[in-house]
Amino acid sequence: MMINAARIINRGILKISGSDRLTFLQGLVTNDVAQLTKDKSLYSLLLTSQGKHSFDLFLTAVGDEWWIEADRTRLDELKKRLSLYKLRSNITIDIDLEHHIFCLWGDEVTNVFDLANNLGQTQHTPLWHAYVDPRCAELGIRLMINTDHLNRLQQYDGVTIVEAEDYRYHRYELGIPESNSDLLVDKSIPLENGMDELNAISWDKGCYMGQELTSRTRYRGLVRKRLFPVTISGSVDLEMPITANNVEVGQWRGVCQDRGLALIRLEAIDKPLMCGKTQISLNRPTWMKLPLGQ
Numbered sequence: 001m002m003i004n005a006a007r008i009i010n011r012g013i014l015k016i017s018g019s020d021r022l023t024f025l026q027g028l029v030t031n032d033v034a035q036l037t038k039d040k041s042l043y044s045l046l047l048t049s050q051g052k053h054s055f056d057l058f059l060t061a062v063g064d065e066w067w068i069e070a071d072r073t074r075l076d077e078l079k080k081r082l083s084l085y086k087l088r089s090n091i092t093i094d095i096d097l098e099h100h101i102f103c104l105w106g107d108e109v110t111n112v113f114d115l116a117n118n119l120g121q122t123q124h125t126p127l128w129h130a131y132v133d134p135r136c137a138e139l140g141i142r143l144m145i146n147t148d149h150l151n152r153l154q155q156y157d158g159v160t161i162v163e164a165e166d167y168r169y170h171r172y173e174l175g176i177p178e179s180n181s182d183l184l185v186d187k188s189i190p191l192e193n194g195m196d197e198l199n200a201i202s203w204d205k206g207c208y209m210g211q212e213l214t215s216r217t218r219y220r221g222l223v224r225k226r227l228f229p230v231t232i233s234g235s236v237d238l239e240m241p242i243t244a245n246n247v248e249v250g251q252w253r254g255v256c257q258d259r260g261l262a263l264i265r266l267e268a269i270d271k272p273l274m275c276g277k278t279q280i281s282l283n284r285p286t287w288m289k290l291p292l293g294q
Contacts, residue, residue, distance in 0.1 A: 003106035003159045005143075006167035011101040012072030013144065014079060017065045018091035025066070028085060028209050029057065030190070032202035036061050040120045041131040041142075043200050045190060046081070047210030051217070053188035054081075056179045056200070058142060060122060062129055067144065069101060071179045098146055102153065103133075103167045105140030112158055113141060119199065127152055135198040136287050138174055165256060172259040175229035175285040182227075182253045182261055191217050192263065193227045197287050221291070227253060228269070229285060230260045234278040242280055244271035266290070 016025070025033045031044035038061045046055040055078055058069035070078050075095050082093055110117045113130055120134035127149045133139035145153055154161055177183050177193055191214070195201055201214065217223060232255065242250035242262055249268035252275075253261040264273070264282065269290075273280040284290070 003104055003109045003112060004162045004166060004170075005102050005104045005153060005159050006162050006164045008101045008103055008164055008167065010072050010164075011069055012075050013096040013099050013101075014068040014070060014075055014082075015065045015094045015096050016068065016082075016091055017094075018089070020089040021066055021091050024085070024089045024091050025059075026205065027207065028082070029059075030195075030201045030208055030210075030214070031059075031199075032205040033059065033066075034205075035202075036066065037122075038062075038124065039122050041122045041134055042120060043134040043198065045195060045200050046078075047190070047208075047214065048186055049210060051189070051210035051213030052186050053179070053183045053190060053193070054185060056183060058134070060129060060131060060144070062124065067096070067129070069142070069144070074180065099144045100147065100150065102143040102145060103140060104143060104159065105138075105167070105170055108158070109140050110137075112156075115141060135176060135200070136174060139171065139176065168254075169256045169259055172229055172254070172256050172261055175227065175261065175283065175288065177227055177253060177261055184253075189217065189223075190214060191223050192225050194288060197289055223266075223291075225250075225263050225265050226269075226288070226290070227261055227263050228288075229283045230262050230273070231281040231283065232258050232260055232275075232278060233281070236260070236275040236278050236280075240275050242273055242275050244268040244273055249273070 029044040029046055031042050036042050036059050041060040044057045048054050055070050060067045079093050115121050117137050122131040128143050128145040130141050130143040132141050238252040241248040250262045250264035
């Protein structure tokens with residue numbers, strides 16, 4: 001049994017408390033925060049008014065607070081963004097600097113941490129707060145741990161501490177992006193990046209920022225590109241386009257060793273793909289749903 005644990009240093013935590021937190025966030029983010037409980041964490045997005053990606057968020061209920069995991073380098077920006085909509089709402093928004101984010105994966109990870117393999121299932125202990133990744137169970141679990149307890153995780157039976165790049169490779173194998181290197185701020189379109197299948201969007205809740213354009217993209221079938229995991233047979237220049245029969249059909253979002261994430265036009269997914277002289281092999285994750293005929 002081997003469980004990999006990687007500290008994700010580019011992710012941090014924002015805390016929201018106050019009696020109006022549900023109403024406040026419900027009108028801003030893409031998922032239905034009424035489904036957030038102490039036993040279930042959620043994945044969600046904060047979009048621009050034009051329906052473009054701004055932040056990807058993990059939401060966890062911890063006591064009387066909601067903890068929001070987001071891009072650590074942009075926590076101040078996120079706090080200011082949310083504060084713009086606070087008005088008279090009874091909420092408090094604080095940046096947490098005491099907890100670290102770890103991602104853990106391996107065949108027995110949910111059993112070792114006493115979690116069923118249910119998306120978003122959450123466990124709270126005196127040592128940490130852990131939950132099955134709400135996007136895809138194969139990603140493993142995400143864990144928020146206080147600085148004082150880091151040694152306990154390192155000594156946990158069966159857990160091996162690895163580099164963040166190892167987790168990135170694992171994530172790329174599954175074709176799953178994260179902010180803000182893979183998801184372009186104010187540019188990426190959620191449905192092109194699998195955010196529907198990855199459980200970031202509720203289609204039954206009321207309005208939220210960017211909801212109209214996101215719904216229109218879905219119901220009119222306007223998605224013409226998708227983010228795919230790819231295997232690379234050699235080195236590539238991320239500034240160069242991906243081509244099929246010498247016609248540009250895709251752009252890079254990231255590369256990790258021989259794996260990558262690339263935004264590819266759907267019309268080209270069954271064609272031989274190249275980047276310069278390097279062959280690109282496109283993979284289709286089991287979680288991905290494509291239009292009929294693709």
